[in-house]
Amino acid sequence: MGLFDKFMFGIVFPLMFCLVGGFFAKSGYVYFQTRRDKKNRCLSQTWGKIINISSMKTGRHRSYFPTYEYVVGNEVINVEIKMGTTYCQYKIGDQVKINYDASSPHYSYIEGYKEDTFASIMSFILGNIAIFCGLFVGYFVWFG
Secondary structure, eight states: OOHHHHHIIIIIHHHHHHHHHHHHHHHHHHHHHHHHHHHHHOOEEEEEEEEEEEEEEETTEEEEEEEEEEEETTEEEEEEOSSOBSSOOOOTTOEEEEEEETTEEEEEEETTOOOOHHHHHHHHHHHHHHHHHHHHHHHHHHHO
């Protein structure tokens, strides 16, 4: 194997696998970290309502992203959920229970909102597999 081949298959391709895998693994990890953080910090409750539901076509399916509104003090707060679901759980105007952080009222979540965690789990798992494949190929090219 020539030096160019060793460079391509021993450094460039493994590095690409590790970078792409790291991106996906990190996105899955951040999802679960944020979810746990919100459960720990958002201890105050109020009622809010769904004011909008946007949707986006993802392959053969459609993802739904609700926007909710609630009032803390005299401030009206609108939050669009960034993690969508493949089925629409709410209708515009539905009343929902909101948990929020009293020291930072914009930090909140809808109690009972069922995110599609399968995508985050798969992102985390497949990202880690890609990282290990990149490391294995790099090791095999240089030391195998």
